[in-house]
């Protein structure tokens with residue numbers, strides 16, 4: 014089994030991984046980071062989105078072995094010192110989640126969108142969330158939350 | 169307390185957990201010594217099992233146990249029960265109900281039916297072993313369409329059930345309705361389908377079972393909406409007393425009905441857990457979710473309306489044939505019969521109505537309630553026929569609806585379907601929706617669309633629905649010395665936010681600190697009974713139980729406060745968490761009363777320490793009638809057939825609103841699922857082979873962020889119901905009732921110049937484009 018070293022939520026991690034393991038599996042089953050959810054096996058739902066070297070990635074669509082040397086942030090690593098990230102705050106304040114299952118992926122994707130596009134507008138949010146499915150909210154509150162969260166991130 | 173009171177948009181307690189990745193869903197739970205299971209499922213829609221050989225699989229690395237139908241027969245395990253409220257045919261004989269075993273015994277009847285459970289040390293080992301289980305099938309002819317299933321000569325799914333017929337049902341005045349049609353100036357008729365869809369929660373189903381051989385008790389953690397009823401189902405299958413099975417639901421990632429029922433897998437897991445003496449986890453994958461989660465809707469309907477020359481409705485006749493799949497499942501036969509009958513005719517005054525519903529078996533995954541279960545179908549039927557009537561009579565569809573709504577002063581009224589509509593104001597809700605819809609600006613927007621070569625349409629769809637699910641609910645509260653309270657309720661949230669809204673009711677009534685209330689649900693050990701979730705009953709029945717419980721606490725708290733102040737309980741008034749004697753102005757805080765309740769020296773005679781702790785059961789006498797109105801504006805590209813829903817306006821009468829933020833969330837989520845059904849979702853089986861064609865998220869389209877319109881919502885709050893102490897009517901399923909007809913009718917309005925009068929759901933670009941082409945040809 015290849016041994017990989019990576020940084021997860023700021024902590025150095027070394028792991029023995031089987032070549033066929035998905036990154037989502039490494040995070041959930043071996044590092045105990047169960048906040049990253051798995052909702053499908055065809056890379057459609059986006060519940061598993063994390064940041065790899067600052068970019069949004071569907072962790073079910075990447076092999077663990079490919080993460081050697083990477084800087085990874087999962088939903089667990091977003092809040093700092095017990096304080097919610099502005100995007101997390103915005104989701105809560107705008108009721109952008111119900112069952113919460115899509116939420117980790119939604120939030121990670123939204124943070125990435127807001128970071129990549131400082132002048133994010135509503136159509137860009139809708140487009141940017143194309144790869145993230147939510148069955149509960151009807152998206153409107155998610156879109157509102159992303160707009161508010163993005164603004165808060167800009168400071 | 170105001171901030172957390174009834175009617176306030178209190179932010180959710182559960183959110184911090186969900187937002188930081190610290191929620192606990194079923195797949196996040198990892199007991200020590202855990203082993204894993206996969207379900208081997210039938211690849212055939214209909215086949216005999218000639219032989220099932222597990223010998224090679226058993227020798228595979230890590231394999232611990234394989235369960236098959238042979239075990240079920242050897243153990244004499246029982247079939248799972250069906251509890252349809254409609255269970256007699258029109259002729260009075262009982263419905264045809266074949267045995268529903270948790271695992272196929274000698275025949276499979278739908279693709280995805282469990283054939284074996286393979287348990288191994290690791291998931292991969294279980295998957296590998298499943299590959300080498302040898303099943304020798306003899307394929308049989310399959311039928312997946314309910315109309316074909318009822319035809320003579322159709323493949324027979326059950327040897328002893330002739331013609332795949334489960335049950336028929338009728339409601340209303342057949343003769344009177346017949347007369348209305350005879351004397352009518354106009355009769356409008358439409359055949360339509362409410363296609364088969366599925367809930368597709370983003371979290372798939374899954375469970376973990378274990379067995380304690382010292383106590384002889386089983387423990388099941390399960391992504392379910394309903395722990396009590398399903399505990400009883402699994403216990404009856406395994407022939408154990410219900411007390412021997414502790415059933416719990418962790419955080420559940422959405423349900424919408426698909427996590428209601430007692431599924432086969434938990435019984436298989438419980439049995440294997442005892443055999444292996446290890447905790448076993450099974451998590452369904454997305455394909456299993458499509459193949460083996462219950463499906464919904466799937467009705468083929470003929471609806472006819474009789475009108476007089478002025479467009480007044482005289483009669484409604486509906487005849488529907490519902491697919492229920494290969495088994496009766498838990499309440500499957502109810503949906504196309506009683507479930508769809510009750511709200512026929514929607515909020516219109518129709519003097520004569522008659523409904524006939526038939527449930528037929530086919531070789532598909534069985535159907536059970538999906539968000540609305542019959543009411544969305546009823547709403548779609550009436551709104552489509554009204555729209556068509558307006559078109560055929562050359563009337564304005566808005567005007568036709570307006571003049572036929574039940575007048576406010578006609579309530580309370582029992583409809584010809586027996587639905588007790590107590591409160592509401594349909595005309596007012598209709599006019600408000602219309603007012604919000606910016607009709608004045610439509611012409612301009614229409615022109616703008618036309619300039620781009622696009623069509624624009626509008627439709628309005630008032631709806632009337634009703635609640636359902638178990639009528640009884642438990643609520644219990646236990647106080648802590650520190651002023652904390654633990655609230656246990658038998659109804660349950662799978663995302664709707666009861667962890668917040670239920671404490672709101674408690675806090676509002678008792679003036680106790682919202683932040684100090686812990687909410688417990690989904691645990692058969694925590695509440696003696698529980699109806700779980702279904703039929704928009706959470707607030708209606710669960711919330712009412714919480715209110716009743718809080719009021720019982722209040723009676724005792726007043727006595728105690730009076731004792732502490734040396735006055736009379738009747739003189740105690742609770743305001744902002746303080747009891748004040750209205751005569752003497754002396755006061756004592758609720759927090760102090762709670763503290764005193766643990767101090768025997770401060771208690772009056774007859775009260776014991778912990779005297780405020782209260783358990784109660786509320787029972788609903790009669791179901792409530794949520795209602796409202798949706799309108800939709802759509803843009804259609806005639807070149808491609810693409811539909812974009814631009815805007816929706818919605819006014820709902822859910823009675824009292826406990827938390828408007830959460831109620832809005834329910835509406836929008838329901839609208840999204842309604843839009844999904846209207847435009848893109850459909851479970852498709854191959855007609856010949858019975859194979860599931862839509863087995864993944866690539867084949868079954870779900871609405872995405874850019875599919876959704878802007879939604880504007882308002883509540884009509886002037887008509888709380890007296891049917892329960894909270895005055896609530898239920899909000900969970902309304903979106904699925906209003907959105908599909910509003911959207912479909914708006915598309916047809918957009919295409920009226922093209923001559924298109926009907927398109928079956930889902931209105932995919934291909935179907936819309938074809939409808940335009942067909943109309944063109946017919947016109948030419």
Ligand code: FES
Nearest residue numbers: 052056058059073
């Ligand atoms: S789990 Fe669905 S996209 Fe990764």
Ligand code: FES
Nearest residue numbers: 111115147148149
């Ligand atoms: S909140 Fe349930 S899937 Fe998005």
